[in-house]
Amino acid sequence: MEKIENQSRERIITIKELLRGQPALRQLDILGKADRLFADKFADKKGRFYGGVLTEEEINALDPEYRKRDQS
Secondary structure, three states, X not given: OOOOOOOOOOOOOOHHHHHOOOOHHHHXXXXXXXXXXXXXXXXXXXXXXXXXXXXXXXXXXXXXXXXXXXXX
């Protein structure tokens, strides 16, 4: 068995993770921001997100309070 050193395990965060446990209006707000800010990155070029890992920049842009909730 190989020993892997110095490899940090970061939590993978997707749109689904950002939406989990949020009220419906907050979910719509996050999805609306995703459509406006990152439509060019999404699969169908219409702003619909089909999955993938979000970067730190994207998380902060979509839901700045996520890190505070995640830590508690």
